[in-house]
Amino acid sequence: MEQSKVVEFFESKLGKERVLTDTPVLQEYATDITGLRMVQKHFGWESDSLAACVLKIHSEEEASEVIRFLNEEGIVSIPRTGGSGVCLGLETPAGSVVLDLSDMNEILEINEENLTVTVQAGVPLQVLEETINKKGYTTGHFPQSYPMAQMGGLVATRSIGQFSTMYGGIEELVVGIEGVLADGTVSKIKNNPRKSTGPDLRHIWLGSEGAFGIITQVTVKMFKKAPERVMQAFAIDKFGDGLAVIKELMQAGWKPAVTRLHDGTEAAETYGPFVKDGESIMLFISEGPEGFAELEGKAVEKTALKYGARPLGSKPLELWLVHRNDICDHLDMYAKQGAVADTCEISAMWSDIGKIYDEVIQRAKKEVSHLVAVTGHSSHSYVQGTNIYFMFGAMCAPSVEAAQQTYDQLFGIIMETTLKYNGSICHHHGVGRYRAKWMKQELGTAYTMLERMKEAFDPKGIMNRGALLQQE
Amino acid sequence: MTIISCIKQVQDLDIVLKDDWVVGNDGLTIDIDYANRIMNTFDETSLELMLRLKDEMEEVRTKVVTVGGLRSESILRKAMAVGADEALRIEPPFDLDFRPEKTALLLKEAVAGEEETELVLCGRQADNGSNGQTGQILAEMLGWPCLTMVTDIKKIGNEYRISRLTEEGTEHLHAAPPLVVTVTQSENKLLRMATLKAMLTAKKEGIRVLESEEEAPSDESPSYTLEKITINRADKHCVFLEETERSSRTDQLIRILKDRPDNQGD
Numbered sequence: 001m002e003q004s005k006v007v008e009f010f011e012s013k014l015g016k017e018r019v020l021t022d023t024p025v026l027q028e029y030a031t032d033i034t035g036l037r038m039v040q041k042h043f044g045w046e047s048d049s050l051a052a053c054v055l056k057i058h059s060e061e062e063a064s065e066v067i068r069f070l071n072e073e074g075i076v077s078i079p080r081t082g083g084s085g086v087c088l089g090l091e092t093p094a095g096s097v098v099l100d101l102s103d104m105n106e107i108l109e110i111n112e113e114n115l116t117v118t119v120q121a122g123v124p125l126q127v128l129e130e131t132i133n134k135k136g137y138t139t140g141h142f143p144q145s146y147p148m149a150q151m152g153g154l155v156a157t158r159s160i161g162q163f164s165t166m167y168g169g170i171e172e173l174v175v176g177i178e179g180v181l182a183d184g185t186v187s188k189i190k191n192n193p194r195k196s197t198g199p200d201l202r203h204i205w206l207g208s209e210g211a212f213g214i215i216t217q218v219t220v221k222m223f224k225k226a227p228e229r230v231m232q233a234f235a236i237d238k239f240g241d242g243l244a245v246i247k248e249l250m251q252a253g254w255k256p257a258v259t260r261l262h263d264g265t266e267a268a269e270t271y272g273p274f275v276k277d278g279e280s281i282m283l284f285i286s287e288g289p290e291g292f293a294e295l296e297g298k299a300v301e302k303t304a305l306k307y308g309a310r311p312l313g314s315k316p317l318e319l320w321l322v323h324r325n326d327i328c329d330h331l332d333m334y335a336k337q338g339a340v341a342d343t344c345e346i347s348a349m350w351s352d353i354g355k356i357y358d359e360v361i362q363r364a365k366k367e368v369s370h371l372v373a374v375t376g377h378s379s380h381s382y383v384q385g386t387n388i389y390f391m392f393g394a395m396c397a398p399s400v401e402a403a404q405q406t407y408d409q410l411f412g413i414i415m416e417t418t419l420k421y422n423g424s425i426c427h428h429h430g431v432g433r434y435r436a437k438w439m440k441q442e443l444g445t446a447y448t449m450l451e452r453m454k455e456a457f458d459p460k461g462i463m464n465r466g467a468l469l470q471q472e
Numbered sequence: 473m474t475i476i477s478c479i480k481q482v483q484d485l486d487i488v489l490k491d492d493w494v495v496g497n498d499g500l501t502i503d504i505d506y507a508n509r510i511m512n513t514f515d516e517t518s519l520e521l522m523l524r525l526k527d528e529m530e531e532v533r534t535k536v537v538t539v540g541g542l543r544s545e546s547i548l549r550k551a552m553a554v555g556a557d558e559a560l561r562i563e564p565p566f567d568l569d570f571r572p573e574k575t576a577l578l579l580k581e582a583v584a585g586e587e588e589t590e591l592v593l594c595g596r597q598a599d600n601g602s603n604g605q606t607g608q609i610l611a612e613m614l615g616w617p618c619l620t621m622v623t624d625i626k627k628i629g630n631e632y633r634i635s636r637l638t639e640e641g642t643e644h645l646h647a648a649p650p651l652v653v654t655v656t657q658s659e660n661k662l663l664r665m666a667t668l669k670a671m672l673t674a675k676k677e678g679i680r681v682l683e684s685e686e687e688a689p690s691d692e693s694p695s696y697t698l699e700k701i702t703i704n705r706a707d708k709h710c711v712f713l714e715e716t717e718r719s720s721r722t723d724q725l726i727r728i729l730k731d732r733p734d735n736q737g738d
Contacts, residue, residue, distance in 0.1 A: 272508040315506055322489055339665045365668065372665045395667055 035342025068184030081150035087432025121152025140167030158207035166257035210464035226287035230297030231317035234309035258285035341393035348423030514595025553666035590649035
């Protein structure tokens with residue numbers, strides 16, 4: 001169908017005001033906030049692949065009707081909520097249709113008996129958190145995108161929050177979920193605390209990145225706000241020793257809600273007056289019911305001291321709590337300085353994570369000619385391993401192509417090294433379009449399962465084509 | 473020909489927590505030692521403008537100067553890592569807080585020591601003291617013209633084309649060197665980033681240190697005496713516009729603005 005006819009059809013269904021076709025708007029919707037695009041925009045990048053239109057969806061019924069039409073016509077659709085993705089997962093193929101669910105922003109039910117809250121996909125996480133805070137609850141979910149992200153996108157990208165070691169990632173928070181499949185079928189997974197009724201279907205939505213359907217509504221857990229909190233920071237000579245501290249804590253059964261280890265470069269940059277040259281810094285927050293935080297705090301202190309860590313008190317945590325999401329206020333700061341800068345998070349088992357960290361840092365320093373910095377921190381830990389959140393920046397010639405080349409080189413080093421040690425190439429940002437090229441290596445023989453799921457749920461390949469699975 | 477950028481190390485005030493703005497028992501100090509030490513924001517812009525001039529000009533020597541203790545050498549090294557050719561640190565002979573005329577005098581010694589200097593750039597003010605006078609007093613001492621609130625500067629022929637912010641807008645003018653400019657922030661003038669390699673090289677570079685023989689001013693004739701510090705807490709009152717219709721919402725906003733206690737009615 002001709003693009004103009006598609007637009008006309010939706011204008012007749014939704015009204016002109018909910019069908020956006022202005023070029024600047026389509027440019028805005030043409031990508032997400034991936035660091036690569038930030039700097040490329042600074043060098044003049046504009047998308048040459050714009051959507052036909054953006055639809056402001058207001059209900060699940062509308063989403064169903066719209067997607068049924070798009071499926072029949074074979075038109076690629078990009079579901080979208082907060083737009084805070086960082087893996088090019090929201091980039092629009094030419095002539096595609098963006099389904100913007102951010103107007104579906106109602107908190108439908110706060111259930112204080114079961115401690116659940118049911119929301120539409122476009123509810124901003126910050127609004128949800130602040131709303132239930134007033135009743136004494138928390139979602140326990142605090143990703144760095146907290147000021148920007150909305151609930152549908154958080155589920156679709158398998159988000160995780162800064163307090164995850166205690167509360168878990170979004171996969172542990174989702175209770176029930178409702179969505180629309182590619183052919184318009186509405187699917188509802190009811191709320192239950194646990195069940196044994198075949199595969200957990202929620203996991204088809206979790207991390208689906210819009211490739212299987214559109215998430216319209218989710219029910220997530222809420223928690224009583226912890227009455228007590230113990231915050232403590234430590235300086236430690238070596239990053240590897242810090243990893244050993246965290247490993248010992250995790251394997252002993254402790255779960256400090258915030259468990260972070262920043263390497264020497266990050267420690268100096270953010271906590272300079274607290275640390276000596278080269279020292280890493282560890283940040284812990286323990287919280288829970290009465291008596292728990294103090295008990296866990298003592299275990300944290302004992303373990304840290306055993307490895308020669310130096311107590312720094314709670315001030316670094318106070319600073320972290322206030323400033324942890326500051327970057328959201330000036331996302332393009334590095335781009336404005338002409339630097340290719342971004343973050344990349346991977347995970348691996350305890351046996352391998354230190355090797356990945358060391359090798360990435362060494363390789364980047366050796367191979368990237370105009371490197372500004374490459375740093376790393378562990379921020380989400382488990383009994384079996386942890387993540388490393390790499391942050392990197394490099395200068396390049398002021399052109400879109402040079403930025404791409406520099407970005408590919410740095411990102412490639414992290415991906416290659418991670419795969420070499422059997423780590424996972426995405427810990428919580430998702431795959432998007434950028435990391436899809438490594439997915440076959442990531443999943444190995446299991447890749448077939450993902451392909452078959454895609455074929456089953458989206459036989460015409462209209463759902464966010466190119467994201468999650470590379471377009472052949 | 474030499475261009476000098478005067479830079480200063482300050483504490484990063486953006487990081488300081490709201491509740492930590494507490495005046496000590498002496499009434500004169502605030503303990504914010506945990507704040508990282510960084511290059512003053514306006515000085516970063518002034519340094520970037522100098523580097524942009526260097527990018528465009530041939531046969532120019534760029535120099536950064538700071539007045540500060542050994543710890544402040546880190547900003548000089550950063551400046552060299554992003555492209556400044558030379559660095560000079562002037563060891564302060566006495567406490568310079570609230571003595572912009574003394575700081576200017578020390579900077580004048582450094583400028584006077586460079587025969588071919590034709591331009592000195594200073595940040596318009598430092599984040600901590602916020603005196604906003606050093607650059608202008610320096611110009612006075614040198615007998616050079618001073619242009620303030622500068623946002624851009626280019627060399628055209630033998631003159632500089634300067635853009636400066638005024639209350640009415642941006643003023644563009646030509647000025648013949650030598651001159652002093654004080655720089656304010658503007659869009660897309662963030663200081664460029666230093667590569668790791670350049671930082672490592674800069675760490676090994678020598679920094680000339682000037683020990684001034686300037687004598688401490690007598691207590692009888694201080695330029696300023698810090699009497700006490702008080703904290704002004706900004707009260708934020710957020711009012712949500714509850715009307716749903718756009719026109720009613722506008723009316724509501726107008727009502728709120730009119731009813732504000734500080735509204736003088738004009």
